[in-house]
Amino acid sequence: MTDSSNRSAREVARKVLSTEARAVEGLLEQLDESFDRAVDLLAHCRGRVVCSGMGKSGLVMKKVAATFSSTGTPALFLHPAEAVHGDIGMLAEGDVVLAASFSGATAELLRLVETVRRLGVGLIVMTGNSESALARHADVHLPVAIDKEACPLNLAPTASTTATLAMGDALAMALLEIKGFTGEDFARLHPGGELGKRLLKVRQLMHVGDALPSVPADAAMLAAIREMSAKGMGITAVTDADGKLAGCITDGDLRRILAGGSELGRATAGDCMTRGPQTIGEDELASAALNRLEHYRITSLFVCDAEGRPTGIVHLHDLWRTELF
Numbered sequence: 001m002t003d004s005s006n007r008s009a010r011e012v013a014r015k016v017l018s019t020e021a022r023a024v025e026g027l028l029e030q031l032d033e034s035f036d037r038a039v040d041l042l043a044h045c046r047g048r049v050v051c052s053g054m055g056k057s058g059l060v061m062k063k064v065a066a067t068f069s070s071t072g073t074p075a076l077f078l079h080p081a082e083a084v085h086g087d088i089g090m091l092a093e094g095d096v097v098l099a100a101s102f103s104g105a106t107a108e109l110l111r112l113v114e115t116v117r118r119l120g121v122g123l124i125v126m127t128g129n130s131e132s133a134l135a136r137h138a139d140v141h142l143p144v145a146i147d148k149e150a151c152p153l154n155l156a157p158t159a160s161t162t163a164t165l166a167m168g169d170a171l172a173m174a175l176l177e178i179k180g181f182t183g184e185d186f187a188r189l190h191p192g193g194e195l196g197k198r199l200l201k202v203r204q205l206m207h208v209g210d211a212l213p214s215v216p217a218d219a220a221m222l223a224a225i226r227e228m229s230a231k232g233m234g235i236t237a238v239t240d241a242d243g244k245l246a247g248c249i250t251d252g253d254l255r256r257i258l259a260g261g262s263e264l265g266r267a268t269a270g271d272c273m274t275r276g277p278q279t280i281g282e283d284e285l286a287s288a289a290l291n292r293l294e295h296y297r298i299t300s301l302f303v304c305d306a307e308g309r310p311t312g313i314v315h316l317h318d319l320w321r322t323e324l325f
Contacts, residue, residue, distance in 0.1 A: 016158065019150040023159035024166045030143045038124045038140040039174045042073065045122070047094030049075040052083070054108050056157040057100040057164060064098070064168030071172050072181040080108035088115050096122040098171075102144070102160040104132020113137050126164050142167055202289050203282035205319070206303045206312030207233075214239060214310060217246055217270030224249055224269040235300045237310045238273040244308040247273030279304045282311060290319045 042049060049068050053061040061077060068075035078090050080099075091097070097116050101109050104127035113134065116123050125138040128145040135141040144167050150158035183199050213231035215224045217238050227236045228249070240246040249272055257264065257272055264272075280289050280301045289301055293316050303312035 012152070015152075016150040019148065020159045020162045023146040023150075023163045026146060027144065027163055027167060027170075030145060034140055034142055035170075035174075038142055039171060039178070041096055041122050041124060041140060042098075042171065042175055043178050045073075045094065045096040047074075047092050047096070049073055050078050050091060050095050050097045050121075051075060051099075051168075052078045052080050052097060052109065052112060053100040054080055054106050056161050057102065057106075060161050060165045060168070061098070061100050063165060064100075064172070067169060067172045068175070071176045072179050073172065073175050078112075080106070080112045083112050084108070084115070088112075091116070091119055091121055093120070096124065098124045098126075098168075099134070099138075100126045100144075100164050100168075101132075101134055102128045102157065102164070104129040104134040106134070109134060110137075126167055128160060128163075200286040201282065202280055202284050202286055202303055202314055203312070205286055205289075206282065206314045207318075208312040212310065212313055213237060215269050217241075217268065217273070219269045221264045221267045221269060221272055224272075225254070225264075233300055233313060233315060235313075236269075237277075237302055237313070238269045239310065242309075245277065245279065245302055245304055245310045246270065247275045248277040248302065249273050277302060279308075279310075280314070286314075286319060289314050290316075293319070 049065070051061040051065040051068070052058070058077075058079065065075040065077045076090065078087060078097075083090075097112075099109050099112070104125070110133055113123065117137070123138045124140045124142065125134045126142045126144045127135050128143070129135060130141060130143055130145075144160070144163045146159045146163055148154050149156060149160060150162075211231065213227050213233050213236035215227050215236055215238060217240055224236055224238070228234065228251070234251045236249050237245055238247045238249060247270075249269060253272060253274055278292060278296050278298060278301055280292060280303055282303050282305075292301060293299065299316045301314050302310045303314060305311050
């Protein structure tokens, strides 16, 4: 492409982006009590939010349904044409339908409205025409009017679909706030994604109960060695009379003790332990545990409660398996 054609393409892009940005900004002036009513209807939905739309609006509503589902509001997409040919069975008592049609006159959606009304299901519609048939039949109408499409011919759905998508996102985020949806909830719904991995907590990875290597300070060293061998961590916690973490013994400690000629037969775990081992809380992020392990060049961290009692252990291999590196 020549410099002239590059400039022309960039100019088209600027016009498109500017038009779509104005379309989204224009939604601010259209927000009124209808948005509050829509959020209230969705917040009290006892079933699923059933999103629907034809053509480009349908593609947008598929994304809106996915956003709802990933942020704590169960949702699905129902194709309006397929709905009247059997898929209406997806709808159940307690659901709320959220439909989008910029014209507000999409025939397939109007036929779906008739069925929705018979089932007594709530209906929210997003259109660019407040006087349209869909707007009149809805329990709540959310206006998403725009001045013009970003298409130079003012034909292809561009700014209108962007505005509809933005309004869908606004609904989902308002519901997220109302429901108190947290980062931990997000991680639970995204266990295989990078965001989910970054939000993993230590307690989701740590070894607990019988898998936690631990001996009291007065235990014989032979018992400590057996504990280390049985648990396969290369380490054991050493606890005091109150059950608090007093120290630890590692494979490296054993090698150093034996190399120094010390007798293990009469020694106790308390005699041989390293005091003040590194610890972490179970509600800290797994990424924080990884940082600590790397910083101190160790392979294990004991997880302790507020009183300093070990409740678990997290190993470097556990973090490798989550691909946090």
